[in-house]
Amino acid sequence: MALEIRLSDVSVDYYPGTAWQTRALAGVNLLVGENEQIALLGPSGAGKSTLLRVMAGLLVPGRGQALVPEGGRVALALQEPQRGFFAATAWEEAAFGPENLALGAGAVEERVRWALSAVGLPEEKWAWPPFALSGGEQRRLALASVLSLRPRFLLLDEPVAGVDAQGKRDLSRILRELAQETGITLVITAHEADFVFPLTRRVLVLDRGRLAADTSWGRLGEDPGLLEKLGLELPAALRLLYRLAEKGAPVEPGQESLEGALEEFRKLLG
Numbered sequence: 001m002a003l004e005i006r007l008s009d010v011s012v013d014y015y016p017g018t019a020w021q022t023r024a025l026a027g028v029n030l031l032v033g034e035n036e037q038i039a040l041l042g043p044s045g046a047g048k049s050t051l052l053r054v055m056a057g058l059l060v061p062g063r064g065q066a067l068v069p070e071g072g073r074v075a076l077a078l079q080e081p082q083r084g085f086f087a088a089t090a091w092e093e094a095a096f097g098p099e100n101l102a103l104g105a106g107a108v109e110e111r112v113r114w115a116l117s118a119v120g121l122p123e124e125k126w127a128w129p130p131f132a133l134s135g136g137e138q139r140r141l142a143l144a145s146v147l148s149l150r151p152r153f154l155l156l157d158e159p160v161a162g163v164d165a166q167g168k169r170d171l172s173r174i175l176r177e178l179a180q181e182t183g184i185t186l187v188i189t190a191h192e193a194d195f196v197f198p199l200t201r202r203v204l205v206l207d208r209g210r211l212a213a214d215t216s217w218g219r220l221g222e223d224p225g226l227l228e229k230l231g232l233e234l235p236a237a238l239r240l241l242y243r244l245a246e247k248g249a250p251v252e253p254g255q256e257s258l259e260g261a262l263e264e265f266r267k268l269l270g
């Protein structure tokens with residue numbers, strides 16, 4: 001049977017019934033299937049992290065229903081993942097998840113090897129203590145430690161906040177290869193669209209806990225007011241195409257992908 005994450009009329013309040021009660025999600029309906037690549041956009045406090053926690057089955061909504069596949073099929077990579085390290089070596093850190101899935105020792109080893117290789121952590125560092133690794137390597141290890149669960153859904157919360165340009169390129173390549181080779185579903189939160197544009201097709205926009213849009217990159221630009229009022233922007237490539245179209249250039253700005261956008265520039269240059 002196909003796996004899916006299904007949220008029906010989900011609302012979440014933190015500290016319900018107190019003076020601090022905060023509505024983090026309000027009436028969210030969402031269906032996420034296999035082999036999807038999804039960007040989750042929204043300003044700070046919109047509810048992105050809360051939504052990912054519900055989708056991962058870590059937070060039970062106060063109202064509505066969240067149906068989530070079990071048994072390590074949904075993995076959440078946290079905003080500051082390296083804070084959670086506890087094992088003596090990188091290898092043991094990445095082995096913790098599969099060791100708790102009642103697999104044989106051989107299967108655990110194979111998954112850890114695959115996960116550490118997939119994120120490009122150099123093999124000579126697999127026996128190092130996690131905190132002896134560089135910041136970028138620690139982020140890779142944190143990703144490997146959820147990938148070793150071999151999830152079918154990978155939810156990434158702000159994976160490039162505070163990461164340099166090379167780190168962004170590396171992660172982008174890792175995620176693209178992962179999606180192509182394994183058909184894993186990616187859901188990636190971001191304040192800014194440029195990192196997620198080349199990696200995703202579907203776009204969710206959260207506005208104060210409500211799902212304000214469930215759309216595609218091409219259609220997102222049809223309602224410029226939506227992103228603007230949230231202080232968000234289209235990816236730079238699409239913004240430029242819209243500006244060129246405004247000035248009368250023969251381009252079609254509503255492109256669904258970076259490849260499509262680049263093709264428009266190519267045509268324009270002849």
Ligand SMILES: Nc1ncnc2c1ncn2[C@@H]1O[C@H](COP(=O)(O)OP(=O)(O)OP(=O)(O)O)[C@@H](O)[C@H]1O
Pocket residue numbers: 014015022023024042043044045046047048049050051
């Ligand atoms: N653990 C918590 N306890 C109480 N309130 C919380 C908690 N986590 C989040 N909130 C509140 O819920 C709302 C949504 O927060 P959430 O962290 O989901 O937003 P976000 O879109 O991820 O923001 P950011 O972009 O800053 O990470 C905010 O009003 C926030 O203050």
Ligand SMILES: [Mg+2]
Pocket residue numbers: 048049050079157
């Ligand atoms: Mg957040």
